[in-house]
Amino acid sequence: MDYTLEEKEAFMREALKEAEIALEHDEIPIGCVIVKDGKIIGRGHNAREELQRAVMHAEIMAIENANLSEESWRLLDCTLFVTIEPCVMCSGAIGLARIPNVVYGAKNQKFGAAGSLYDILTDERLNHRVDVETGILESECAGIMQDFFRNRRKK
Numbered sequence: 001m002d003y004t005l006e007e008k009e010a011f012m013r014e015a016l017k018e019a020e021i022a023l024e025h026d027e028i029p030i031g032c033v034i035v036k037d038g039k040i041i042g043r044g045h046n047a048r049e050e051l052q053r054a055v056m057h058a059e060i061m062a063i064e065n066a067n068l069s070e071e072s073w074r075l076l077d078c079t080l081f082v083t084i085e086p087c088v089m090c091s092g093a094i095g096l097a098r099i100p101n102v103v104y105g106a107k108n109q110k111f112g113a114a115g116s117l118y119d120i121l122t123d124e125r126l127n128h129r130v131d132v133e134t135g136i137l138e139s140e141c142a143g144i145m146q147d148f149f150r151n152r153r154k155k
């Protein structure tokens with residue numbers, strides 16, 4: 001992955017825009033974009049409430065979106081940007097889609113499977129290993145989550 005820090009932050013800002021769409025539907029604000037050759041080929045946000053689909057996490061929607069636009073299940077040479085560390089399911093899906101690079105904003109100590117609870121993306125026993133980078137726009141990515149949960153407790 002050879003994007004500059006500025007480029008990575010710009011893509012993460014696009015992922016944050018997706019998180020805001022989730023927020024508009026009053027659901028956990030996580031967003032994702034998939035980038036190939038500097039171009040966004042897939043976008044997604046958490047849509048569990050909006051679509052009433054248990055598995056419709058931001059990464060899953062973005063992978064489906066990118067599969068359609070690439071007309072391929074393989075997302076080689078792509079980088080997935082997601083605001084929060086992927087869960088077990090999404091880390092599995094990233095491997096299945098053969099995505100080689102993942103950049104995420106903030107860790108998820110409760111559900112994260114890319115370093116926190118598990119380390120699925122870099123587990124040497126699995127045949128697909130992913131380059132993982134963290135901490136891009138970390139405070140913005142964590143902040144939108146903290147605001148969401150704070151507001152929800154108030155209700």
Ligand SMILES: [Zn+2]
Pocket residue numbers: 057058059086087088089090091
């Ligand atoms: Zn997930």
